[in-house]
Amino acid sequence: MHFELHGRQDPAAETLLLSSGLGGAGAFWAPQLATLGERFRVVVYDQPGTGRSPAELPADYRIQHMAEDLLALADRLELDHCLFMGHALGGLVGLQAELLRPGLIRRQVLVNAWSRPNPHTARCFALRQRLLRDSGAAAYVQAQAIFLYPATWIAEHGERLAADEAQALAHFPGEANVLRRIGALLAFDVDAELGRIQVPTLVLANRDDVLVPWTSSQRLAAGLPQATLQLLEWGGHASSVTDPATFDRVVLDYLSQALEA
Template sequence: MPLTMMSDGCRVHYDVRGAAGPAVGLIPGLGGDGRFWEPVAERLASRFRLLIVDHRGAGRSDRPEGPYTIARIAADVLEIMDEAGCARAHLVGHSTGGTVVQTIALDNPDRVDRLIISGSWPGPDARFRALFEARLALLEAGRPDIYQAFTHVLGYDAEWIASHEAELDAAVGRAAQSLAPLSVAMDRIRMLLAFDRAAELGSIRAPALILGARDDEMILFAQSERIAHGIPGATLAAFDGGHFYPRTRADLFARHVGDFLMPHSAPSAP
């Protein structure tokens, strides 16, 4: 579980899983903790060499004061790829991670083989701004517990919440610690409101799979449709399971990833 020094002195955590196979970068969402991917990584590690990245400002990485930008997190991913000896990789990004991999595909296309953008957006619209400004206001008011509870309601479907109530309650209880310092958590929300590459999507040339959930209350499926319509030749696939469907539907998600990244291998079992 290495912490590696970025070019600006921030230490960023990443894990390497799987000894062989094509390199795949897994970039998590706003929570920024690579452990989000654990159910998916368990299902992919036998076929791929996984680079599982924590964001700066979150997870097990350093949390320096800002500014924070999607472009800086994208640069961290490229520096980690360099350290791991990966000139190119498949990139899989969920939610905020999807904005990171969009950025790499646009600004460093030579580093990307295939691209999977999951539960993400190309730029803010009015609903997105209203929602994330409300989430920001909860942190500004010093209520990380309510912020975390709100995240669960928006992120998981009702069935998952009912069957994981104790686990989610514990996460609410840890929110003040896990989101500290709140100044950094707030800057990381502001970086989402500042991100907008929608007009540039037509420049992406990597084969792209766009995933979204029709019951996602955090990032509406219409955002995935916007991305799919913007990237030439992109494929769009729909899930259910709420915004965190890589966890709630890990088998199905991993199957889509494996089949898209290794299209000429034997088909996955149904």
């Protein structure tokens, strides 16, 4: 599994693991690396079956498989504790990892994540599955921006999106892998187990997210014993890309509290 280390590398540096969403590639976090790297040793990785971690995912692929991969990475890095941030599917990976190994994560940020499926998000992913099956990878990749970004941002970044889509299509992980990853996130449900997760958590959501309603984050925060809910007004599902200055400030303020504890 491909991973990279960024930021501080001194022995005193706290390690921050970043887990990406459905796309799975660590490059998603590029806008955050410089800012977060000033305070932390930052680890990004390409989840198996995505990016530079080629693999044929099993038919019964689930979030638990992804959490086990995350724990294997922590073992490889010889971590007995760390900080964590996960975006959407990446947040689900963090929740599952905590259920499998309590105590590894000492503070975390979950961005536009959820504890159980909701009808709106299920509808969106069902459409994306159908688009991939019926129209192919090019159409799937082109439609992705509609689910990730605000309309105004899309209108202003046409050239960037065209370049991003060409890159995504050139490194597309294959229809089977994408469909199995979508199936895994649609099957995820830890709503009844949230009380077991005692990690201080910032649940960060965007009111204008068209893929995951912010009320899913509200429900997640209500179920976690040590959670704080913070809502951003603008930025869509991927505000780490569309408004990195605001996103980074909020995240850094919260995670830096771990250094002061």
